Structures are given as structure tokens and as C-alpha cells.
């Protein structure tokens with residue numbers, strides 16, 4: 001194939017998009033609808049997953065130390081917790097800081113008495129965050145086990161909101177599964193929608209292909225403009241989808257950011273737009289290329 | 303063509319033992335009742351169908367041994383014309399004719415000149431930019447003829463090219479084909495038009511029931527309906 005012929009294929013492919021006017025519009029719309037469904041589902045699931053993650057992360061283990069703990073014991077416990085592979089972060093909260101926190105949550109009145117008498121009933125403590133939220137109960141047990149075989153137990157109590165935490169994990173797990181099912185379901189639906197559009201196009205094209213073959217066109221010669229036409233329709237459809245989705249997302253993000261009390265935050269657009277664009281445009285390309293290829297394969301055997 | 307048989311998958315014996323030769327620059331009418339096997343005979347020439355048995359050779363291509371991917375090469379040397387024109391509906395007259403030249407990857411400059419030349423020959427130079435839907439039947443058939451001859455094929459196969467046209471338009475088409483034949487192109491034409499066959503006095507092949515029952519030079523139509 002020489003360069004002129006290649007140019008000719010591009011020209012014909014582009015012209016065909018316009019020649020087939022309504023058919024092109026219909027195919028494009030079907031791609032926009034399917035990709036939008038898929039895109040929305042994907043964004044939804046990603047955000048829910050992140051929300052679930054954030055909620056998970058809010059579950060931390062409180063390790064209360066005994067009041068009469070020695071500095072050396074404290075350092076050893078801290079080191080041992082830090083060395084556990086499941087542990088991500090460990091923060092020391094002294095009894096004074098604990099009191100300060102109490103003031104914030106319960107109010108001045110509660111704390112005043114202690115301050116005036118100079119007594120602080122709170123122990124020193126560690127706040128432990130784990131890498132994988134589901135390991136919280138296990139890690140909590142492991143930390144408590146540090147007391148074993150010590151004459152003077154360094155740890156007074158380990159607490160992680162038993163029960164509530166477990167319920168929360170179940171809930172976030174459910175969200176993840178539902179999201180996955182949603183994405184797969186909509187993906188299958190999108191495929192059916194597109195396959196159907198292709199079927200309609202095929203029937204309209206059957207006669208034309210037969211004529212081209214009678215005039216002596218090779219399969220490759222017929223295929224190229226179809227391919228380019230399909231890719232153009234697919235890419236235009238996906239670009240349109242992308243514009244709609246990104247705009248809508250930015251609006252929702254804006255609205256959500258003013259909503260202070262939120263338990264979690266949305267994924268910022270700038271973090272996802274690049275790969276999301278590549279994904280949607282790539283899908284548009286694939287749908288167009290795949291659609292045009294399979295739609296004419298049948299009729300080339302004339 | 304040597305002892306050619308064609309049986310369709312449904313069991314119809316469309317051709318039964320046809321042997322004949324058509325020479326370069328001949329003009330041959332193929333006549334016979336409906337369902338006799340005329341179209342089948344034509345389809346075998348441009349290899350839309352393959353014979354169940356027997357040998358066919360066209361332009362030095364042995365069709366029995368022709369590979370699938372070489373079929374386009376054969377067809378570029380055969381111009382085909384049909385009763386229903388078979389133009390690409392979304393292309394203009396010019397683009398339809400040019401398509402046949404694009405297929406052989408002709409340089410654009412030569413193509414432009416040649417397409418206008420043949421459109422002029424069939425008398426449609428000033429309607430080059432119309433789509434088939436905006437042309438009359440006779441004009442569409444002229445576009446089809448222009449497309450068939452644009453690459454200077456050695457053979458033209460025409461299956462009832464005047465089947466849908468009124469007598470006057472038919473004569474115009476016949477004159478055109480005669481002229482093309484005069485320039486050295488072999489023409490094989492199936493027809494039911496008695497008047498045309500009897501007036502032109504060319505070789506006539508009569509097919510009935512899948513057999514060649516008559517082969518006359520300067521023949522007549524020979525059927526009365």
C-alpha cells in the first residue's frame with residue numbers, strides 16, 4: 001500500500017462519518033451512554049472505596065499504660081509495637097495531652113476540677129494505626145500479649161471499640177462488593193448496547209461491501225476506511241463522554257467540599273483525571289476499532 | 303470453458319456440461335428463458351460462483367486454481383454491469399467511477415483525468431457530482447458502465463443491463479457498449495431484449511435448462527414471448 005492510498009483511506013474514513021450521518025450519530029450516542037454508565041459507576045466505586053478506607057483508618061487502637069510505668073519499660077513497649085509488621089503509625093499521647101483532648105471533647109467544666117487540684121487520673125497512652133484495618137483485633141491482642149511473662153505489666157488496657165469496628169468493616173466490605181458488581185454489570189450492559197449498534201450498521205453496509213468486492217477491491221482496501229471511521233466515531237464518543245463526566249465530577253467535588261461535616265472526602269479531580277481520561281479514550285478507541293473490524297469481517301467473504 | 307457444471311447447494315442444477323470459448327473482442331449475447339442459467343454463467347466468469355465441476359479460464363487466469371486473495375486481480379480485469387446498477391449510494395457519480403481506480407492505486411492526477419474522460423464518454427460529465435439517487439435509471443447505468451470501463455478491462459460482463467430501462471434509453475446503452483466493443487473489449491451480455499439481439503446481429507448463445515442449445519454467429523434471439 002502506498003502513501004497516497006493510506007491518505008485516501010483516511011480521507012474516505014472521515015468522509016464516511018458524515019456520509020452515514022444519522023448512523024454515526026446513533027453509534028456515537030450509544031458509546032456516550034455506555035461509557036458514561038461505566039464511568040459513573042467507576043467513579044462512584046473509587047470514591048466509595050476511598051471512603052471505606054478512610055473510615056477504616058479512623059479505627060485506631062488505644063494502648064493505655066500503667067500509671068507507675070518506668071521510662072525504660074515504656075521505651076521497650078514502644079519499640080516492640082513499632083516493630084510489629086502490621087503497624088503503620090504510633091503516636092504517644094502523654095497524660096497532659098490526654099487531658100487537653102478531654103477538654104476539647106467534653107468541655108472545660110469536666111477538666112477544671114483536675115487542674116485545680118493538680119491531679120490527673122489519666123494514664124499515658126499510645127495511639128496505634130495499623131496498615132490493614134481488618135487486622136485491628138489481632139494486633140490489639142498481640143499488643144496486650146506484651147504483658148505476658150513480665151513481673152510488672154506495662155500495659156493497663158488495650159481498646160479499639162470492639163464491636164463497632166467489626167460492624168464497620170463489614171459495612172465497608174459490602175460497599176466494595178456492591179461496587180464491583182455494579183461496574184461489571186454496567187460493563188456488560190455497555191457491551192450489549194454497542195454490539196447491537198454494530199449489528200445495525202453491518203446490515204446497512206452489507207450491500208456496499210459486496211459492490212466494492214465486485215469492482216476488485218481487496219479486503220484490506222475495504223477494511224481501512226471502515227476501521228478509521230469506527231475509530232473516529234469511538235474517539236469522538238469517548239471524548240464527549242469524558243468532557244461530560246469530568247465537568248460533572250468537578251461540580252460535585254465543589255459541592256462536596258463545602259459540606260464540612262462529611263465523614264470522608266472525595267478523590268480530588270487532579271489526582272484521577274489523567275488516567276481516567278486515558279482509560280475512557282482508550283475504551284472509545286477499542287470499541288470503535290473492534291466494532292468496525294468485526295462488523296465487516298463477515299461480509300468480506302463475498 | 304470446459305465441461306462446466308454448476309449445482310447450487312440446494313440441489314438446483316443451474317449449468318450442466320457447458321463447453322465453449324469466447325475470443326478476444328467478441329460480442330456475445332446470452333439468451334434463454336428465465337431460470338435457464340444465464341446469470342449463473344456470468345457469475346462463473348467473474349468468480350462470484352465456482353463451478354461444481356469443470357474448468358474455466360478467463361484472461362489467462364485458471365479460475366479453478368485462483369487463490370482467494372487473487373480474486374481482486376481477476377475482477378480488476380473484468381468490468382461488471384447489472385440490471386440494478388449496483389452503485390455505491392453515498393458516493394457521487396464521479397466518486398463511484400473513481401473508486402474503481404483507487405482500488406488499483408492509480409495516481410490521483412491520472413485518475414482525475416481518466417474519470418472525467420469516461421464520464422464524458424457516457425455523456426455524464428456535467429452530472430459528475432450527483433449521487434445515484436439524483437440520477438435517472440439510464441444515467442445510473444451509464445455511471446455503472448463508466449465504472450466498468452475506467453480501468454480498460456479486457457472483458458465486460460453485463461447481466462441484463464437494459465432490464466430496467468425503457469426502449470429508447472436501452473438503445474443508448476447498447477450503442478455505448480457497441481462502441482466499447484469496437485475498441486477491442488470483449489463483451490458478454492445476458493438479455494431478454496429480442497429487438498436488440500435481432501438488430502445488432504452478434505454471436506448468440508442460447509441457454510436452456512443449464513445446457514447451451516444454440517451457438518450462432520450473427521444470430522437471432524429465437525424466442526417468442
Ligand SMILES: Nc1ncnc2c1ncn2[C@@H]1O[C@H](COP(=O)(O)OP(=O)(O)OP(=O)(O)O)[C@@H](O)[C@H]1O
Pocket residue numbers: 310311312314315316334335336337338339340341342343
Ligand atoms: N444462489 C442460488 N442458490 C440456489 N439456486 C440458485 C441460486 N442462483 C440461481 N439459482 C437457481 O439456478 C437456476 C438458474 O438461475 P439463473 O439466475 O442463472 O437464471 P437466469 O437464466 O439468469 O434467469 P433470469 O432470466 O430470470 O435472470 C434457477 O433455477 C435458479 O433458481
Ligand SMILES: [Mg+2]
Pocket residue numbers: 340341342461
Ligand atoms: Mg439472471
